[in-house]
Amino acid sequence: MSSDDEFMSDQMSDDAYGDDDDSLGEEFDEDDDQDFDDGKEDKPSRKAYEVDFKVFSDEQIRKSQQSQVEEVSSILGLPGEQCAILLRHFKWQKDRLIEKYMDGGEEVLEEAGLGQSYDTLPRLEKVRGFACDICCDDERGLDTYAMKCNHRYCVNCFRQYLESKIKDEGEATRIQCPSEGCSRIVDSKTVDLLVPAEVDNRYKELLNRTYVDDRPNLRWCPAPNCEYAVDCAVRPAQLHTIVPSVSCRCGHNFCFGCGFSEHQPCPCSLVKKWLKKCEDDSETANWISANTKECPKCISTIEKNGGCNHMTCRKCKHEFCWVCMGPWQEHGTSWYNCNRFEEKSGSEARDQQAKSRASLERYLHYYNRYANHDHSAKLDKDLYVKTEKKMTTLQSSSGMSWIEVQYLEAASKVLQQCRQTLKWTYAFAFYLERNNITYIFEDNQKDLEMAVEQLSELFEKPTDQLANAKKEMMDKTAYVNNRRIIVLEYTATGLAAENWKFTVDLK
């Protein structure tokens, strides 16, 4: 077993994926041969907010598929090709496949599109009096091919069909026999036999892709053109207690749980809610809420652009007072002069509005800070480019060596990382209920934020002063990084212990 079972608490051990760990086990075990039964406190190398993960190349993924196919093949006594189809059909849940197959082999084979007796090598045949149903060719000596379902077509048409499925539609595991209504899946031996090498390679790549898509412990790195996949044992059911940030070999940091860019300390479900909220609450919504009131009866939005306080809703004809929001009848004769402030019906309407306004203000408080750090992170990216230039000018102007100016790059990286973290602390805080641990969290957040701003300020210095600020900058970088670790440690431990109280449901 690999060390990831620390995160797989007891409830995880009996789930359907219990067999996954041996899949890529060899690679895992290499550096994890100690026993971690005593819990994570004993392993100083990993922080509470970090998760174990491995990055795999295309080639490694292919190999691990192959080894699983071979294993199942030796257990079930079926040829490898069939096992591959079966495994794909069962989404690579080996144990389930073996169990089902032991219960009723034929049924399982039929279900996976394998049907009866499937053991001979595929081959081309010449059939007397044959006419292809696709191209209508009936020349003598035409090479033809049929899978076990006996739907026979000429080699050309079969090849064209497969090529179009693979190249144009990106199909791999679900290519069916060309015949209408025949659900037999085209196996990889058939593909090998019929299509040219280049298409076959594409097919293998697609198979590879479905493998990663089907496995809950694997995920492709979402960075453009990146070909690595990440293996991580965190399951969707754990995502309310862990924020699994992983870092791909290509340099992209992303969340294994949702594929979004790194968003610690905010759990995936909150990220989703937050982003949706930000999308909904656009500037328009903000204006509406700041400049309009709602009809107390039908909640239509009304902008008052003149006239007296006697409002008649265009929609529901409800008459009310703009000032106190109470019904107009209760105003009696005191027209145009609202002096009935304590009436119950009016105060309820006002309460409602005050509440919605307060909740908007609260949201804007967090949103502005979130957006601010988001924006600053973008600026910091530009800064990174400028930093590189600064590093070269610094080298030439102050006579420092290349290695001596590396602190600038390190600082810039830390800065960006911290902005990313800070940004998400605000989304996190938005959903937090107020209690004592929230105060501690906010203190941590404040410390990090102040430190980040100070570091950011150092960067603004002109190049000639930068050289003198080297020590200060390095100290600040270390300090900022430390503050970030503290924030993340604190939130991650709280999440794992489910100490945080949120205003929304995390699951």
Place this chain on the structure above:
Amino acid sequence: MYTKRLNRELSKMNQSLPPGISLHSAEDLVTWQMDLQVLDNNPIYANKTFRLNFKFSNSYPIEAPEVMFVRAVDREIPIHPHVYSNGVICLDLLSNGNGWSPVQSVESVCMSIQSMLTGNTKNERPEGDAQFVLAAGRSPRDIRFVYDDPTV
């Protein structure tokens, strides 16, 4: 490319076609037009003839043909919850990834569309027809339908 196949289909259709389906024109091997009638007494389509336009790509029949209803003298676009008023038909059979099989033919497609109309009882256009037609100008092949209704 698949000249033989198209010629074979054409000569077969010139000999015989199922009732209610007739060949209107096939001047080349790129575009054919078929006329279609609904045979039973479905009141929605009674005494009407509709025209289908078939467009074949070089990869036909590996690739599905582009099929849509077209207007002409005395030829309307049939009302059907899966037929947009610009003639686009939402039918899984006509889409490569979903229902198309190279064994299908012009004749079998016509029969499928004929039976789709025959079985229909709703005298209505698809939801969002106006919007869809407005955004049209695209080839029906580029439209990603969601086949959400297996009953019609």
